[in-house]
Amino acid sequence: MLKHARILQVAVPSPLPGTFDYLCPARCDAAPQPGMRVRVPFGRGRLIGVITGLAEQSAIAESRLRPALSLLDAEPLLPADILALAEWAARYYHHPIGEVMATLLPVGLRQGKSTAAPAPEAWRLTVQGRAADRVALRRRAPRQADVFDRLADADGPLDSTALADLPGDWRAALRGLLDKDLAEPCDAHAPAWTAVAPPDLNAAQQSAVSAVCESLDTAGTFLLDGVTGSGKTEVYLAVIEQVLARDRQVLVLVPEIGLTPQLIGRFRRRLGDRLAVLHSGLADGERTRAWLAARDGTARVIIGTRSALFTPMPSPGLIIVDEEHDLSLKQQDGFRYHARDLAVVRAHQAGIPLVLGSATPSLESLHNADQGRYKRLPLPARAGAARPPDMHLLDLRGQPLEAGLSRPLIQRMRGHLEADGQVLLFLNRRGYAPVLLCHDCGWVAECSRCDARLTWHQRAGRLRCHHCGYERPVDTACQDCGSAAVKAVGQGTERLEGALEQLFPGVSIARIDRDSTRRKGAMEALLERARSGDARILLGTQMLAKGHHLPDVTLVGILDCDQGLFGADFRAPERLAQLVIQVAGRAGRAERPGEVLLQTHHPEHPLLVTLLQNGYGVFAANALAERRQTALPPFSHMALLRAEAVQPEPPHTFLEQARLLGEQQAMTGAMLMGPVPAPMERRAGRYRAQLLLQSADRGTLQRLLAVLAPQLHGLADARKVRWSLDVDPQETL
Numbered sequence: 001m002l003k004h005a006r007i008l009q010v011a012v013p014s015p016l017p018g019t020f021d022y023l024c025p026a027r028c029d030a031a032p033q034p035g036m037r038v039r040v041p042f043g044r045g046r047l048i049g050v051i052t053g054l055a056e057q058s059a060i061a062e063s064r065l066r067p068a069l070s071l072l073d074a075e076p077l078l079p080a081d082i083l084a085l086a087e088w089a090a091r092y093y094h095h096p097i098g099e100v101m102a103t104l105l106p107v108g109l110r111q112g113k114s115t116a117a118p119a120p121e122a123w124r125l126t127v128q129g130r131a132a133d134r135v136a137l138r139r140r141a142p143r144q145a146d147v148f149d150r151l152a153d154a155d156g157p158l159d160s161t162a163l164a165d166l167p168g169d170w171r172a173a174l175r176g177l178l179d180k181d182l183a184e185p186c187d188a189h190a191p192a193w194t195a196v197a198p199p200d201l202n203a204a205q206q207s208a209v210s211a212v213c214e215s216l217d218t219a220g221t222f223l224l225d226g227v228t229g230s231g232k233t234e235v236y237l238a239v240i241e242q243v244l245a246r247d248r249q250v251l252v253l254v255p256e257i258g259l260t261p262q263l264i265g266r267f268r269r270r271l272g273d274r275l276a277v278l279h280s281g282l283a284d285g286e287r288t289r290a291w292l293a294a295r296d297g298t299a300r301v302i303i304g305t306r307s308a309l310f311t312p313m314p315s316p317g318l319i320i321v322d323e324e325h326d327l328s329l330k331q332q333d334g335f336r337y338h339a340r341d342l343a344v345v346r347a348h349q350a351g352i353p354l355v356l357g358s359a360t361p362s363l364e365s366l367h368n369a370d371q372g373r374y375k376r377l378p379l380p381a382r383a384g385a386a387r388p389p390d391m392h393l394l395d396l397r398g399q400p401l402e403a404g405l406s407r408p409l410i411q412r413m414r415g416h417l418e419a420d421g422q423v424l425l426f427l428n429r430r431g432y433a434p435v436l437l438c439h440d441c442g443w444v445a446e447c448s449r450c451d452a453r454l455t456w457h458q459r460a461g462r463l464r465c466h467h468c469g470y471e472r473p474v475d476t477a478c479q480d481c482g483s484a485a486v487k488a489v490g491q492g493t494e495r496l497e498g499a500l501e502q503l504f505p506g507v508s509i510a511r512i513d514r515d516s517t518r519r520k521g522a523m524e525a526l527l528e529r530a531r532s533g534d535a536r537i538l539l540g541t542q543m544l545a546k547g548h549h550l551p552d553v554t555l556v557g558i559l560d561c562d563q564g565l566f567g568a569d570f571r572a573p574e575r576l577a578q579l580v581i582q583v584a585g586r587a588g589r590a591e592r593p594g595e596v597l598l599q600t601h602h603p604e605h606p607l608l609v610t611l612l613q614n615g616y617g618v619f620a621a622n623a624l625a626e627r628r629q630t631a632l633p634p635f636s637h638m639a640l641l642r643a644e645a646v647q648p649e650p651p652h653t654f655l656e657q658a659r660l661l662g663e664q665q666a667m668t669g670a671m672l673m674g675p676v677p678a679p680m681e682r683r684a685g686r687y688r689a690q691l692l693l694q695s696a697d698r699g700t701l702q703r704l705l706a707v708l709a710p711q712l713h714g715l716a717d718a719r720k721v722r723w724s725l726d727v728d729p730q731e732t733l
Helices: 080-093 097-104 134-140 142-153 170-179 203-213 232-245 257-271 284-296 306-310 339-350 363-370 407-418 493-503 522-532 572-584 606-614 616-630 649-663 698-712
Strands: 007-011 020-023 037-042 045-055 122-125 183-186 220-226 249-253 275-278 301-304 316-322 353-358 374-379 390-395 422-426 435-438 455-457 462-464 471-473 486-489 509-512 537-540 553-558 595-600 637-645 670-683 686-695 722-727
Touching (some): 007 097, 080 097, 080 722, 097 306, 142 170, 170 183, 203 220, 203 374, 220 363, 249 339, 257 275, 257 522, 301 306, 316 339, 390 606, 407 553, 407 595, 509 522, 572 595, 572 606, 637 670, 637 698, 649 670, 649 686, 686 698
Parallel strands (some): 249 301, 390 595, 422 553, 553 595
Antiparallel strands (some): 462 471, 637 686, 637 722
C-alpha cells in the first residue's frame, strides 16, 4: 500500500469501462487496501464497489473528486490472486471491471452486508427422537424419515450443508420432526464424518491418479478422457484425498445444479464434512456462509457451478472441471466468461494442476491435448463389470409411430421392463406439443414477441414461448379463420408421458424436464425415484442426460436425434455427438448389459454411422480435420458483437459503424463479417443483429478488440441499442 495514498481506484458495478477515482472516506477504521469493499456515491445514487488500487494522484483534479462514503471491511475481502484473475478476465473478455468484480461476490456481500458469517444452523435428534421407531416413521412420512436417518446416523449435530443433498423439501421435513419433538436445533458445528473406504482402482484409473499426484506442486492441465461409466469421479476422489493430506484446498466445478446433490453425497461419504457448496439454488445466507468458509479455509473442498470459479481459497491445491465440454460452463449474458477457460488461467496463476473431465471432450480441449498443452489421461473402459451398451439405429422412414415411438422400440421397452430393467427415453422438447395448428387454414400459434412458435403446455392450459417466456391461454379456435379445428402437432415430453401411461398401464413413470422440476427439491426427488427403481420408465430432456448414475437403466431410447443433424451453428454436429454419447452412457452402468436405440429418418448420415461404428474419438478426429480445412475454432478465434433494439434499423446501423471503426485499424489477419440479422432476428420484442470478428491468431484478435471495444461506447448510435461483446462465443445463434 502506498504510504501517502489518498486516492482510491474503485471498480463499481456499471457498464462503463475502467475504475473510478475517489478520495478516502472522512473516517476510516482501517487503512484502505485493494480487495476491500467500499460504499461510494455514483451519479445520484450509492453503489458498493471494490478497491482495485491506491494512488497518490488522479488524472482528475482533486477538487472534482468525491470522497467514498465508508469502508465496509477491516481487511481485504478479495485476496490478491482473485483480484488478478478478475483483472485478467476483464481484459480478455473486454468487459467492464466493475461488473466482473460484482460477479465474484455472493449477492449479500455484493449488497454491502456484513462479512460476519451467520451462525450455522444445526440440528440433532432429541432423547425422544433417539428412541423413535424408524420403520413406522418411514411408513407415515418418508421425507421426514430421510432427514431422521441422516441425523440418526451422524456422529453429532448436522448443519444445512449436510442435509442439502436430500431429495425433496428437506426443510419442510425437518420442521415436521421439530414439531414432533423428534429433533431440536443446537449451536454445535457439524462433525467430521467417518470416511468410507475407497474401491480398488483399475490400471487406467490408477495411472491417471499417479500422473496428477506427481504434479501436485506444479501448474499443468490434465484432460481426463474417460468413456461414460469409466469411474472418473473415483479418480477425482483419489487425487483429492492426496491434496487434502497436504492440507490444501480443492475446487470442483460442475455444469449444472442438478448434478450437485449426488456428487455432494458421494464426496461427503468419502471425504468427510468440510465441504462448501455454491450454486444459484441456495438461499443467500447459505451461499454467503459457504463462500466465507472457503475464503477462511474452513471448507477444504468447494463444489459449485460456474461462478464458484471465483471463490477465494487461501491454500489452493487442485481445480477440477467435471463435464468440461458442457455449454452451461459458458455464461451467456452479462459477463460472458467461460468457467473452463478461466479455470486454466486460475490454475496456472496459482501454480497448481487442473483436471478437465469428460466422456465427450470438447474439440478445443482435444486440440490442446494434441498440441501438447494438456496431458491426456484416457480411461478407455467402464469400471468394474459394466460393459458399453449395444447401440443400434432404428430407421423411421415409412414406419408407423405411436406417440413418436416406433413399434420396435415399444417392443424392446416391454422386454426390458419384463426383465425388471429400467427404461430411459430422451426427447429434448418439453411441453405437450411444439406447434398448435389450424387444420382448415394452416394458421400456427406464434409468439408475438419472437420469431418463434408457441409450445402448448396442456396441463397448465397455456401456450408458452421457450425463448422469451411469453405465455397466454390456449386458443380454442383459429385466430385467422375462426375454425375450431385447431390441433397439436409434434411431440413434447408432456404429451409423451400421457401416451406412455396408455401404452404401459400400471408402470411408474418419472418425467424430468424444466417444467416438472420448477419447485425446489423436485429435481432431487425425481432423481431419487429414478435411482431407487421406484420409477420404471424415465422420460426427460437434456437435464437427464448429464452425469447421472442410474444403475438400473438397461434400455435408452433417443426418440429424435435428427433435429441436431442439420443445425445452422457450426458446433451443432459436435453438440449432437456429445449428447448422443452422454445419453447412451446412462445404459448398462452396473452388471446388467445395456442397449441404446436411436430413432432417425437419416440412418445413413455420416455422423450417426461414425458414432455407432467407431465412437466419439473417431468422430472428434474427423470433426477437427473439417474445422482445420474451414478455419473454424479451434483453428481460429472469434468474437461476436451483438446489438438489439425495438426497431430493426438501429442494430444494423450501430454494427456498421463498429465494422468501419474496426476496419480503420487495418490489422493484418483479422476479418470483420457482417452485420447480419441474428438467426432468430426478433426475440423478446427486440430485433437483433451481429458482427463477427475472426482471426487465425488469438493475439491479433485481442489487439483489435483492445482498440475497438473502448470506442464502441462513443459511436453515434451506441445509445440507441443494447450491445454486448462475446469473446470465444459458444453459440453463434
